[in-house]
Amino acid sequence: MRKIPTFFWEYRGHDIPDPDLTTYRLCVEGAVERRLALSLEELGRRLRRVEIDRRFYCVNGWSLKALWAGYPVADVLGLAGSISGAAYLRTTSLGGYEDTTAIADLVADEAMLVTHMNGAPLPPARGKPIRLMRFDCYQFKGVKAVARLEVVESCHPGTWEKVGYSDATVQPYPHLAIDCDQELMPESRVLASINGPSSGEENAT
Ligand SMILES: Nc1nc2c(c(=O)[nH]1)N[C@H]1C(S)=C(S)[C@@H](COP(=O)(O)O)O[C@H]1N2
Ligand SMILES: [Mo]
Secondary structure, eight states, X not given: OXXXXXXXXXXXXXXXXXXXXXXXXXXXXXXXXXXXXXXXXXXHHHSOOEEEEEEEEXXXXXXXXXXXXXXXXXXXXXXXXXOTTOOEEEEEETTSOEEEEXXXXXXXXXXXXXXXXXXXXXXXXXXXXXXXXXXXXXXXXXXXXXXXXXXXXXXXXXXXXXXTOOOOOOOSSOOEEEOSGGGOOOHHHHHHHHHOTTSOOOOOO
């Protein structure tokens, strides 16, 4: 199996979570009228499913296109009823990765809570069982393996913002395009395409 070319937080000494789906709950809390802890089955029963064929971009210079399916973030927040005045959503993963974004931006960009990629449930490395995705900005604003959605009053820097990434606007320079898992390139080749040929050996596993 080839390694997913990414530079994500879980590769820096953290484990990739592999939650038990029978006990998994998506928690929606903070400034909401109703705190929720939703199982995957409840999400499926209470929300309309949406599908989108979109490419996402990583700030490290690569992009990945797939068919994503799940639920609109706006609809999940609608179930909880957000209280006016609290304008941000703080999303935290099971492993602790986090992002905070204005709810208005998530709604305007039709951000999704994705459960499936190319017709199959998300595997652990891709964010099992739910990942928050917003396609109109760099995907460090997305959160894999979502544990908690919290409606909050102020913006709190997310995991990548804490290390200095402030602008999530996708830049116009070319990003290495990956179109399906079979075509994934080993991470070192991605690095080579960014840094030139001398940056390390093949590490496909
Ligand atoms: N939980 C979690 N979510 C995360 C990350 C992470 O390290 N942990 N990395 C982010 C970044 S920087 C990117 S580019 C994408 C990578 O998604 P992928 O692993 O499916 O390629 O997930 C985003 N969400
Ligand atoms: Mo990224």
